[in-house]
Amino acid sequence: MVASVDSLPARIRHRFPIFERRVYVNSCSQGALSDSVRQAYEQYLADWDEHGAPWEYWVERGDAARDTFAQLVNAAPEEVAVTTSLSAGVSALASGLRYARRSKVVLTDWEFPTIGQIWHAQEARGARVVHVPEAPDGTIPIEHFERAIDDDTALVSITHVCYRNGSKLDVDAVVRLAHERGALVLLDAYQSIGSLPVDVRALDVDFLGAGVLKYLLGSAGLGFFYCRRELVERVWPTATGWFADRDIFAMDHRDYSPATTAGRFQSGTPPVPAIYAGIAGMELMQEIGIAETREHVLRLHERLFEGLDELGATVVTSREPERRGALLCVASTDAPALVDVLDREGIDTSSRNGSLRISPHAYNSDEDVDGVLEALARHRRLLTRG
Numbered sequence: 001m002v003a004s005v006d007s008l009p010a011r012i013r014h015r016f017p018i019f020e021r022r023v024y025v026n027s028c029s030q031g032a033l034s035d036s037v038r039q040a041y042e043q044y045l046a047d048w049d050e051h052g053a054p055w056e057y058w059v060e061r062g063d064a065a066r067d068t069f070a071q072l073v074n075a076a077p078e079e080v081a082v083t084t085s086l087s088a089g090v091s092a093l094a095s096g097l098r099y100a101r102r103s104k105v106v107l108t109d110w111e112f113p114t115i116g117q118i119w120h121a122q123e124a125r126g127a128r129v130v131h132v133p134e135a136p137d138g139t140i141p142i143e144h145f146e147r148a149i150d151d152d153t154a155l156v157s158i159t160h161v162c163y164r165n166g167s168k169l170d171v172d173a174v175v176r177l178a179h180e181r182g183a184l185v186l187l188d189a190y191q192s193i194g195s196l197p198v199d200v201r202a203l204d205v206d207f208l209g210a211g212v213l214k215y216l217l218g219s220a221g222l223g224f225f226y227c228r229r230e231l232v233e234r235v236w237p238t239a240t241g242w243f244a245d246r247d248i249f250a251m252d253h254r255d256y257s258p259a260t261t262a263g264r265f266q267s268g269t270p271p272v273p274a275i276y277a278g279i280a281g282m283e284l285m286q287e288i289g290i291a292e293t294r295e296h297v298l299r300l301h302e303r304l305f306e307g308l309d310e311l312g313a314t315v316v317t318s319r320e321p322e323r324r325g326a327l328l329c330v331a332s333t334d335a336p337a338l339v340d341v342l343d344r345e346g347i348d349t350s351s352r353n354g355s356l357r358i359s360p361h362a363y364n365s366d367e368d369v370d371g372v373l374e375a376l377a378r379h380r381r382l383l384t385r386g
């Protein structure tokens with residue numbers, strides 16, 4: 001029998017000790033620590049202590065992480081690289097594109113800084129970077145992409161859910177347009193992965209970058225990069241390392257023969273401790289259920305919207321469920337000060353661009369939402385009234 005979505009936090013909350021002390025609604029920054037992720041780190045130390053240098057096993061753990069992520073996004077394992085961050089995978093891609101026949105990279109104003117910085121760095125290699133702006137209503141309409149994507153566009157770099165305002169992009173429409181015009185699409189799924197189902201085949205994206213730090217409940221140090229099978233050998237990364245080689249243990253310093261799989265987007269020694277933790281986090285999210293989590297979080301959002309409306313707050317994030325991720329952003333007259341006062345009252349949130357970020361996840365309950373709303377009522381003066 002499938003458990004009711006309403007009972008989700010009751011079922012899993014005891015696995016996250018922070019809730020004994022705090023109201024944690026900051027998963028857009030970092031997921032809460034679970035018992036299984038803590039245990040995975042302990043296991044890493046135990047294995048190291050007991051076996052010394054069990055590299056065969058550690059490489060196998062990297063493969064297990066790749067398999068788990070591949071399953072999560074409906075990719076084949078050979079389409080997934082195990083990286084140390086989202087940036088590392090995207091940098092390997094950027095270093096491997098030629099900006100000759102098509103020179104333009106189109107990105108949006110919703111991108112995380114790392115994406116803009118990586119593409120602008122490619123200007124030194126001939127890339128031309130064009131930004132698609134947001135409209136005054138806070139959306140990025142498809143017409144804005146129509147103006148930017150043309151037959152000189154090599155790649156369109158988009159983000160699934162914006163870290164600053166919680167907006168979810170209409171990925172389907174952008175992918176359709178980009179492909180019609182012969183451009184490839186990279187999706188930054190860091191703010192969506194684990195909080196809602198992400199399927200690379202259904203989205204039809206060519207490349208996808210993500211990490212496990214947030215809604216996948218892992219820790220810093222582990223990322224993944226997906227490359228559509230047919231494209232792998234069309235990209236020749238020049239930012240590379242020995243774990244990108246066709247035969248890692250060939251140890252040939254006189255040759256560069258990148259893997260014929262997405263492994264070519266890897267670099268040096270894999271982040272073994274973060275791999276242990278990442279597997280535990282991803283497996284826990286699979287056990288909890290990502291589709292169920294999405295349903296649960298949208299229900300918590302309704303409660304939040306209701307309470308925020310009563311307070312006269314200005315919610316920056318869309319009211320249309322399809323146009324938002326797990327993150328709700330609330331305009332503040334002084335967002336860092338609001339984060340500080342909430343912190344002193346035992347509530348973990350974060351801020352970006354003048355907004356308070358509230359990002360509920362599977363473990364959050366109605367009581368958490370009510371606690372946040374009561375605290376916001378006490379600090380109403382720090383809310384920008386609509």
Ligand SMILES: Cc1ncc(COP(=O)(O)O)c(C=O)c1O
Pocket residue numbers: 084085086087088112114159161162163188189190191210211223
């Ligand atoms: C949308 C988005 N992209 C990328 C990143 C960071 O990626 P990296 O793993 O390169 O640090 C974050 C982290 O906050 C993010 O929210």
